[in-house]
Amino acid sequence: MKRARFDHRLLPVMLLVPQLTIIAIFFYWPAWNAVHSSFYLQDPFGFGSQFVGMDNYTRLWTSSEYMRVARFTLVFTLLVTGLSLGLALLLAVKADKVIRGARTYRTLLMWVYAVAPPVAGLIGVALFDQNIGAITDLFAALGYDYRLGVSYSDTALAMVVVSVWIQTPVNFIFFLSGLQSIPKPVLEAARIDNPSGFRRFWEVTFPLLAPTAFFLLIINITYSLFDTFGIIDTLVKNNPASNPMTLVYKVFIDGFRGNDIGGSAAQSVVLMVLVLILTVFQFRLLERRIHYT
Amino acid sequence: MKSTTILSAGALVGLTLPAFAETEITWWHGMGGQLGEVVNQIASDFNASQDDYTITPVFKGTYEETLTATIAAFRAGEQPNIVQVFDAGAATVIAAPGAVLPVEDLLKANDVPFDIEDYISGVRYFYADSDGKMIGMPFNSSSPIMYYNTEALEEAGVTPPKTWEEFESVTAPALKEAGYIPMTQSHMPWIFTENFFSRHNLPFASDNNGFDSVNVTINMDAPEIKEHFASFKSWVDDGLFGFYGAAWDDNAKPFEQGDVAMWLGSSGSFGGLAQKADFDFSATYLPYWEKITTEPKQTFIGGAANFAMSGHSDEENKATAEFFRYLTSPEVQYMWHKETGYVPITTAAYELAKEDGHYDRFPAAEVGIQQLSLPAGENTRGYRMGFYVQIRDVMNREYTRLLTGETSVDDAFAAIKKEADALLARFAQTQS
Structure with a gap:
């Protein structure tokens, strides 16, 4: 194979400069700032700051509230990722088999994708509201006193339901196109070998879907950790109180509502490290087992 | 236009x-x-x-x-x-x-x-x-004042309560009997904490309520406030008080809809309430505990x-x-x-x-x-505490947990005291 060669030494550098500048301005510089502020304590107006070493970090480990938020984030991420992927896969497999009216059916499943997270949060507030919510009325009819903003688990339920609702269509679109790109002869051969639909799905179809599923897994974890911010913000209604919240929302609450810049910066650094570990873990361990065709 | x-x-x-x-x-x-x-x-x-x-x-x-x-x-x-x-x-x-x-x-x-x-x-x-x-x-x-639905009180045959003792023994049971939720309030830190201290002329924080020094500590271990919240909790449990979480509107709405007979809100809510409520309402002073003081003072x-x-x-x-x-x-x-x-x-x-x-x-x-304009006391001038937005959030968190039965009065107030004092010390550090 013939290798492309650059005659000019500077040319590749020049070509890389725009991209590197963007990364430097929008990632390295703010990231460095966050790391730097996390070792300092500042007054809100920024008149002075003092070096406090690891103080901002040790405060986190010793705060039972921070640990509570971390536990909720873990459970929330597992639930939202698991449910939205599972639900989307089920719907995609069923939609793949529909022949008549397939287009209408699929469009109906996809349109929710167009709803922005804060809007979804507002719809959630309207549905789950204590005084006017339709779902609250439904729970009441079933004999359960559902209370958004009062009961921790009730508020968590609303957050999970709305987050899953919004994310499912994205996963559905990817799973459906993944299913449709599986070569027909493979499936037909499998049908001859093994008559059980259930086993055929897990032994043939699903492994062939693995690249899609792996990609979606990453997308969904980052979605649950970060993009659900708008949903949580609208459901919390400016009253953190005893409501559940995710780690990224806690960064916002302490930094922007509480004006504690050092403490909030330390939390962002913790999140940054978490994402780094997650990324390395996913690509090192999972990537090896997946074969892209 | x-x-x-x-x-x-x-x-x-x-x-x-x-x-x-x-x-x-x-x-x-x-x-x-x-x-x-x-x-x-x-x-x-x-x-x-x-x-x-x-x-x-x-x-x-x-x-x-x-x-x-x-x-x-x-x-x-x-x-x-x-x-x-x-x-x-x-x-x-x-x-x-x-x-x-x-x-x-x-x-x-x-x-x-x-x-x-x-x-x-x-x-x-x-x-x-x-x-x-x-x-x-x-x-x-x-200032936080008590609004009441005139019709509801007439129906129950009671007058607006002056003291919490009266509310507990007379007003609330009668209103409950008449089919109303007797009362809601819209802001626990403001109405039931800050103004609780002011109305009863109790010190809210050290160092002249924080005006004299940034090295201030909060008096959230005062037995009076703990007792008030113990009563509040028992009223909520007995159906004498409605609790709809920490959000202002969630607690105001049932009053506007006529389900709740009395509501502790802001005097600044008057204009909006006049537009929304389709019943006759009036207002009076924030109730006080007679067992704490017989000379209630002005509010913050x-x-x-x-x-x-x-x-x-x-x-x-x-x-x-x-x-x-x-x-x-x-x-x-x-x-x-x-x-x-x-x-x-x-x-x-x-x-x-x-x-x-x-x-x-x-x-x-x-x-x-x-x-x-009621008589002032030495503790009614106001309070001055840094990172107070976060302190209010801690109060709301622990109060909500208390009212939903996730924590006890003693634990809730110990947590507020500990976290609030830590925040105050941290704020003092930013000012040094």
Whole structure:
């Protein structure tokens, strides 16, 4: 194979400069700032700051509230990722088999994708509201006193339901196109070998879907950790109180509502490290087992 | 409609007559809905009243969002001339001496007469420094009062309770019997904590409620407040008190819908309530515990104040001072009071409202100012604590957990005391 060669030494550098500048301005510089502020304590107006070493970090480990938020984030991420992927896969497999009216059916499943997270949060507030919510009325009819903003688990339920609702269509679109790109002869051969639909799905179809599923897994974890911010913000209604919240929302609450810049910066650094570990873990361990065709 | 016409007329004048230089200033505030409309009205009236200055009000979201936006803008050197800061954020702003111009100095430097004695006693010193110099100009001053549904109380055959003892033994059981949820409240830190201390003249924090030192600790281990919340919890459990979480509107709505007979809200809720409620309502003082005191005192002033930000030219500061002169004039104060229910901040405005017969038409509108004019005590002046927005959040968290049975009274208050003192110590550290 013939290798492309650059005659000019500077040319590749020049070509890389725009991209590197963007990364430097929008990632390295703010990231460095966050790391730097996390070792300092500042007054809100920024008149002075003092070096406090690891103080901002040790405060986190010793705060039972921070640990509570971390536990909720873990459970929330597992639930939202698991449910939205599972639900989307089920719907995609069923939609793949529909022949008549397939287009209408699929469009109906996809349109929710167009709803922005804060809007979804507002719809959630309207549905789950204590005084006017339709779902609250439904729970009441079933004999359960559902209370958004009062009961921790009730508020968590609303957050999970709305987050899953919004994310499912994205996963559905990817799973459906993944299913449709599986070569027909493979499936037909499998049908001859093994008559059980259930086993055929897990032994043939699903492994062939693995690249899609792996990609979606990453997308969904980052979605649950970060993009659900708008949903949580609208459901919390400016009253953190005893409501559940995710780690990224806690960064916002302490930094922007509480004006504690050092403490909030330390939390962002913790999140940054978490994402780094997650990324390395996913690509090192999972990537090896997946074969892209 | 009128305000937009005036605003666009002002813009037109600015475009066509550039030689006619007006000093422009901006005013960031957190007044939404009906309150925001009145704010815009005041600004456009001021602009129409003279030719030298133009003020532009900008709605920046909730109180917390307005404060955050201001701090971010200040750090970037883009701060507005005037910003509205709420009671809980006052310590943050007042503790930053380079960020604001004390309103007393600003007015005196610009030949606007100022005498702190012109202001009603309840509002004089909340936004002042420890020497009594006024730093922020009180704007939307309110106090927590008790609204009640007249029909509901008549139906149950009771009168509004003066004390919590009366509420517990007479009023609430009768209202429950009549099929109502007897009461809700909309803000536990403000109504049931800060003003609990003020109404009973108990010290809320060390060092003169925090006015004398930043090294302050909070008195959230006082047996009186713990007992009050133990009662509150038992009322909620017995169906004598409705609890809908920490959000203001969730607790106000059932009262507006007529399911709840009495509601503890802000005197500034009067205007909005008059629009929403389709039943007769009135208001009276916040109840007190007779077992704690037989001489209940005035409450803290809530709401917010306007602060003049530093870093602007003398001309702009002059414009700010002139706007404050306009804003504190009896006519404007009376209009603001009448439209919103916030108390008039000067005695002159209060007199004007009386003369005009406003309180003969709406007796409930006077309750806020009367309550702020009750006898003062050594602990009723106000409080000054940094990171107080976070402290309020901790209170709301533990109170909600207490009322939903996730924690006990002792544990809840121990947690609040511990976390609040840690936040106060941290704030003191930022100031050293």
